[in-house]
Amino acid sequence: MKLLENIDSPADVRKLARTQLTPLAHELRSYLLDSVSKTGGHLSSNLGTVELTVALHYVFNTPHDRIVWDVGHQTYSHKILTGRRERMHTLRQLNGISGFPKRDESEYDTFGTAHSSTSISAALGMAQAAKIKGEHRHAIAVIGDGSMTAGMAFEALNNAGVQEDVNLLVILNDNDMSISPPVGALNRYLARLMSGQFYAAAKNVGKSVLPGPVLELAKRLEEHAKGMVVPATMFEEFGFNYIGPIDGHDLESLIPTLQNIKQLKGPQFLHVVTKKGQGYKLAEADPVLYHGPGKFNPAEGFKPAVASGKVTYTEVFGNWLCDMAAADKRLVGITPAMREGSGMVGFEQKFPDRYFDVGIAEQHAVTFGAGLACEGLKPVVAIYSTFLQRGYDQLIHDVALQNLDVTFALDRAGLVGADGATHAGNYDMAYLRCIPNMVVMAASDENECRQMLTTGYQYQGPAAIRYPRGAGAGAAIKPELTTIEIGKGEIKRKGQKIAILAFGSMVAPAVAAGVALDATVANMRFVKPLDVELVKQLAAEHDYLVTVEEGSIMGGAGSAVAEALAAEGIVKPLQMLGLPDKFIDHGDPAKLLASVGLDAAGITASIKQRHAAAEPRLVVNNG
Numbered sequence: 001m002k003l004l005e006n007i008d009s010p011a012d013v014r015k016l017a018r019t020q021l022t023p024l025a026h027e028l029r030s031y032l033l034d035s036v037s038k039t040g041g042h043l044s045s046n047l048g049t050v051e052l053t054v055a056l057h058y059v060f061n062t063p064h065d066r067i068v069w070d071v072g073h074q075t076y077s078h079k080i081l082t083g084r085r086e087r088m089h090t091l092r093q094l095n096g097i098s099g100f101p102k103r104d105e106s107e108y109d110t111f112g113t114a115h116s117s118t119s120i121s122a123a124l125g126m127a128q129a130a131k132i133k134g135e136h137r138h139a140i141a142v143i144g145d146g147s148m149t150a151g152m153a154f155e156a157l158n159n160a161g162v163q164e165d166v167n168l169l170v171i172l173n174d175n176d177m178s179i180s181p182p183v184g185a186l187n188r189y190l191a192r193l194m195s196g197q198f199y200a201a202a203k204n205v206g207k208s209v210l211p212g213p214v215l216e217l218a219k220r221l222e223e224h225a226k227g228m229v230v231p232a233t234m235f236e237e238f239g240f241n242y243i244g245p246i247d248g249h250d251l252e253s254l255i256p257t258l259q260n261i262k263q264l265k266g267p268q269f270l271h272v273v274t275k276k277g278q279g280y281k282l283a284e285a286d287p288v289l290y291h292g293p294g295k296f297n298p299a300e301g302f303k304p305a306v307a308s309g310k311v312t313y314t315e316v317f318g319n320w321l322c323d324m325a326a327a328d329k330r331l332v333g334i335t336p337a338m339r340e341g342s343g344m345v346g347f348e349q350k351f352p353d354r355y356f357d358v359g360i361a362e363q364h365a366v367t368f369g370a371g372l373a374c375e376g377l378k379p380v381v382a383i384y385s386t387f388l389q390r391g392y393d394q395l396i397h398d399v400a401l402q403n404l405d406v407t408f409a410l411d412r413a414g415l416v417g418a419d420g421a422t423h424a425g426n427y428d429m430a431y432l433r434c435i436p437n438m439v440v441m442a443a444s445d446e447n448e449c450r451q452m453l454t455t456g457y458q459y460q461g462p463a464a465i466r467y468p469r470g471a472g473a474g475a476a477i478k479p480e481l482t483t484i485e486i487g488k489g490e491i492k493r494k495g496q497k498i499a500i501l502a503f504g505s506m507v508a509p510a511v512a513a514g515v516a517l518d519a520t521v522a523n524m525r526f527v528k529p530l531d532v533e534l535v536k537q538l539a540a541e542h543d544y545l546v547t548v549e550e551g552s553i554m555g556g557a558g559s560a561v562a563e564a565l566a567a568e569g570i571v572k573p574l575q576m577l578g579l580p581d582k583f584i585d586h587g588d589p590a591k592l593l594a595s596v597g598l599d600a601a602g603i604t605a606s607i608k609q610r611h612a613a614a615e616p617r618l619v620v621n622n623g
């Protein structure tokens with residue numbers, strides 16, 4: 001690590017001779033592999049962007065020039081070169097560095113990302129700001145081929161292409177992969193572009209941009225194709241100067257090309273071709289497995305842990321989807337580019353004609369489901385809670401307003417752990433329960449999750465079932481496709497004075513707290529429609545009510561209880577526990593929950609603290 005150990009900022013990279021950059025990239029790749037194998041993280045994408053990162057920091061004057069990394073899951077080399085090498089062992093852990101760019105982590109992280117397809121908009125904003133302020137700087141968006149499929153990327157291209165005098169460079173990092181193999185017409189288009197690559201390069205770039213060997217080939221092909229009318233690339237039609245494709249692992253191509261582009265004015269589009277997992281054979285062979293592995297021994301490779309008799313909620317959903325599809329031919333499954341994460345691999349294999357990966361296109365996924373529902377099919381949109389935020393207007397305007405029969409399977413509800421605040425599903429209860437026609441359920445265990453999925457599916461209208469990342473406690477799952485009564489909760493234990501009204505993942509810790517406090521505990525099951533009769537009964541039989549949810553307190557399920565009490569004219573002390581009004585960073589999920597008082601001990605302590613002053617006898621069973 002002779003070179004890397006002396007790199008504390010990109011200025012140190014820029015001091016190196018050109019000939020030292022390839023050895024630096026080799027060191028960087030080894031460091032990356034070693035580091036991610038110890039922490040877990042997004043490996044394949046990072047292995048693929050080593051040379052691009054070195055080249056960008058070498059050619060551009062960062063942080064004066066702005067690099068915006070789309071998704072930001074490929075920024076580990078960038079972190080290592082920008083002064084965070086020694087902190088890589090803390091990656092994605094409590095109080096450690098983030099797995100994504102964060103403005104408050106480094107001045108080199110010019111824009112926080114993690115949800116995809118924002119980079120072109122943000123970089124365009126920066127480029128336009130530089131123009132308005134009379135500052136000479138470059139703004140560079142680095143976006144993957146998967147992320148390029150989202151509408152937002154095209155909205156930005158559409159706008160950028162007419163802003164003729166901005167110093168914007170869009171770099172398409174084309175590795176022919178999303179998390180899973182890429183889908184859609186854009187992917188086919190990029191493949192076609194690749195097949196005619198050198199001709200496109202010669203036609204559009206001009207002699208000064210491409211380095212010698214590439215240009216020579218281009219010239220020969222240009223001569224060969226003389227007389228042919230070649231259409232402009234799509235990106236040129238958008239108003240960009242299209243350059244490429246070039247080999248994104250070859251610093252001898254990357255560096256002169258970027259140096260030449262730096263001299264050009266107006267929106268530039270550079271198409272680089274990389275390999276996901278580059279340099280680590282196992283990841284090259286299986287980039288999906290190595291997209292986001294846990295810790296592993298690089299000599300042996302990543303071996304996904306075999307759960308001890310437990311299934312994840314994702315698997316509960318995947319199994320349910322297959323069973324329901326077998327029972328009902330109208331079922332159609334939709335994922336916005338999260339086949340593995342949403343547990344739909346088995347469904348795709350068994351029901352390929354009813355499986356739709358629509359690309360990174362959450363808005364489209366929702367409205368596509370609406371269209372299917374209009375024609376009597378029964379779409380199930382499997383989507384992470386955090387990503388449904390992207391499809392919110394579509395959910396209201398296209399689905400709920402027309403009371404269409406679309407089921408939403410909301411995975412990753414609540415805190416998610418290593419991905420942190422960007423991926424936490426903290427808001428769905430608040431943002432869904434205010435929408436007319438919606439049924440909103442929170443699963444408290446695996447079997448209830450299956451029942452809720454069936455209930456939501458059978459309900460003739462929009463329904464959402466939220467469930468957390470990972471495995472539950474290991475509840476036995478009944479194979480039948482049974483439903484539960486809509487709008488009905490259940491009492492889990494009877495106690496005195498205090499009633500804890502728990503939602504979803506908080507039922508188990510609430511029961512433990514209930515035992516410690518001799519409190520009644522209800523599994524409310526439905527955020528909407530709320531079981532108002534149960535709320536009234538609990539209020540009548542107890543002195544204090546406490547709500548607990550793994551979601552934002554503001555506007556969430558506890559607020560629904562407060563509204564119900566107010567509507568019924570019931571005045572009763574009410575304590576609302578849940579996620580506070582702040583973003584919660586990455587870390588071990590159990591530790592994060594404990595940090596906000598949402599484990600059994602925290603719930604118990606909060607209740608004791610609130611009520612002990614009013615009633616000292618309440619301090620019972622220090623459990």
Ligand SMILES: Cc1ncc(C[n+]2csc(CCOP(=O)(O)OP(=O)(O)O)c2C)c(N)n1
Pocket residue numbers: 044045071073074114115116143144145146147148175177178179276336337338360362387390
């Ligand atoms: C809005 C949104 N939807 C889904 C995701 C999940 N996601 C993260 S990376 C990724 C694939 C991105 O593909 P690409 O941009 O080509 O980058 P690569 O992984 O190939 O490096 C997806 C679907 C996300 N981060 N944001």
Ligand SMILES: CC(=O)[C@@H](O)[C@H](O)COP(=O)(O)O
Pocket residue numbers: 071073114179292341412416419469
């Ligand atoms: C970067 C991104 O958005 C995904 O790769 C995400 O990190 C996956 O999260 P899960 O591991 O919870 O599926």
Ligand SMILES: [Mg+2]
Pocket residue numbers: 144145146147173174175176177178
């Ligand atoms: Mg890709």
